[in-house]
Amino acid sequence: MNASTPHTERYAKVIEVSKRVRWEIERDVIRGRSFDYAKTFLPTGLSLVDELGFLSPADQRLLSQVQGRSYAYIFGLVERFIAAKVMQVAQAKALDDQVALEALVRMTDEELKHQAMFRRLESMMAADMPAGYVMTADANAVAKAVLGASTWAVLALTLDIELFTQAHYRASIEPDANLSPLWKDVFLFHWREESQHAILDELELVAEDATLSQAQRDTAVDELIALVGAVDGILQAQAAADAGYFIAIAGTAFSDAQKEQIHALMLKAYRWQYIVSGVMEPRFQKVLFALVDAQQGARIQAALAPLSYAVPQCAPLPMAA
Ligand SMILES: [Fe+2]
Ligand SMILES: [Fe+2]
Numbered sequence: 669m670n671a672s673t674p675h676t677e678r679y680a681k682v683i684e685v686s687k688r689v690r691w692e693i694e695r696d697v698i699r700g701r702s703f704d705y706a707k708t709f710l711p712t713g714l715s716l717v718d719e720l721g722f723l724s725p726a727d728q729r730l731l732s733q734v735q736g737r738s739y740a741y742i743f744g745l746v747e748r749f750i751a752a753k754v755m756q757v758a759q760a761k762a763l764d765d766q767v768a769l770e771a772l773v774r775m776t777d778e779e780l781k782h783q784a785m786f787r788r789l790e791s792m793m794a795a796d797m798p799a800g801y802v803m804t805a806d807a808n809a810v811a812k813a814v815l816g817a818s819t820w821a822v823l824a825l826t827l828d829i830e831l832f833t834q835a836h837y838r839a840s841i842e843p844d845a846n847l848s849p850l851w852k853d854v855f856l857f858h859w860r861e862e863s864q865h866a867i868l869d870e871l872e873l874v875a876e877d878a879t880l881s882q883a884q885r886d887t888a889v890d891e892l893i894a895l896v897g898a899v900d901g902i903l904q905a906q907a908a909a910d911a912g913y914f915i916a917i918a919g920t921a922f923s924d925a926q927k928e929q930i931h932a933l934m935l936k937a938y939r940w941q942y943i944v945s946g947v948m949e950p951r952f953q954k955v956l957f958a959l960v961d962a963q964q965g966a967r968i969q970a971a972l973a974p975l976s977y978a979v980p981q982c983a984p985l986p987m988a989a
Contacts, residue, residue: 673764675871679771682864686774689860693785697857698850703792705729707848709736713839714945716937719981722926727918729846731930734801734914735937736851737793738906741803742942743858744786745902746829749811750865751779753822756815757872768871775868778861789854798917804905814895818884820876821891824956825899827869832946833862870955877959889964893971896943900975903942907935939978947972948979 691697703709710732712718717728758772794801814822837859840852880888911931915922922930946952957965 673768675875676765676767678867678871679765679768682771682867683767683774686771686778686861686864689864691857691860693781693788697785697853698788699853701850703796703850704848705733705796706846707851708844708846709733709848709851710739710941711839711842711844711847713842713980714836714937714941716933716940716980719936720926720929720933722922722929724920727920730918731914731934733793733797734910734917735934735941736848737790737797737801738910738938739941740786740789740793742902742906742938744783744790745805745807745810746899746942747779747783747786748807749814749822750826750829751776751783752811752815753819753826754779754868757819757823771864771868772872775865778865782858782861785854785858800916801913802909804909805902810898810902813898817891817895818888820873820880820885820888821895823869823873823876824888824892825895827866827873827955828943828946828952830862830866830869830946831949831952832942833859834866835945835949836941866951870951873955874959882961885960886964889960889967893968896971899943900939903938904935907931907938910934936978939975940980944972944975944978947975 694700706729708715708729712728712732715732715735717723717731720728723731754772754776758769758776761769761772814825833855837855840847840855877885908931911927911934914934915927915930956968960968
């Protein structure tokens with residue numbers, strides 16, 4: 669018997685779009701190109717490098733390139749636990765709705781491909797950039813820790829991550845003639861597949877939520893808050909490492925005060941890229957806050973409040989309340 673659910677049609681639509689937008693790393697993204705270090709890697713709307721008035725254009729560009737290298741690293745890191753969690757969710761449906769199963773298997777396959785793409789980009793940048801770059805966390809150790817939390821908490825964090833790829837794509841299409849064409853394509857192709865992932869995250873999060881008691885949901889909210897704190901811990905370590913790397917390889921001698929500002933900017937940019945830009949997506953707010961009660965919502969807001977400064981100075985949207 670082929671079980672179907674009220675959402676089989678939505679899973680079917682995800683499969684259809686997933687097949688239509690399917691891309692390959694070498695054929696579609698890399699296309700024989702290498703990185704041009706005369707170009708900006710992360711767009712300014714993500715890197716925020718225009719917020720440090722003392723940086724020369726060359727230093728701004730180098731800072732965007734260091735952040736680009738960590739973009740490949742950190743995405744590879746989070747996609748390790750995302751793929752593992754989606755396999756667990758898919759396994760639970762192995763003898764149930766076969767359409768839902770196929771959608772989740774495709775998502776897992778895409779996430780494995782994305783990790784391979786980010787590893788490929790990292791190896792290209794490692795070959796080109798000066799020695800001394802440090803990756804501060806191990807993908808499997810992070811995944812093991814994250815997967816210790818409940819499915820609800822992991823899916824809520826995943827929804828944030830997969831929605832912020834949409835904000836990142838929007839930033840990458842801002843008019844900037846000096847943006848690396850290869851990086852532009854990374855944002856474009858990644859976003860195309862992540863759009864389907866966000867739909868699946870929402871379906872699975874809402875389905876998981878329906879199985880929880882109030883007490884279980886209360887615990888899951890605390891776990892989500894702890895997971896965001898753990899992500900922030902990774903960002904703090906990487907921002908410190910990357911600020912040190914940038915300062916070491918830039919041709920400019922910075923004052924101690926400027927070094928402090930570079931470090932603070934790096935952390936602000938990473939908090940914006942990897943937490944706040946997803947939290948600010950209206951869909952994230954709509955889905956998450958529909959599942960929690962007022963008290964739980966207030967706990968989440970309070971936990972996010974110390975991060976809410978991490979928006980571009982010319983942010984188009986205020987931090988949603
Ligand atoms: Fe991905
Ligand atoms: Fe994804």
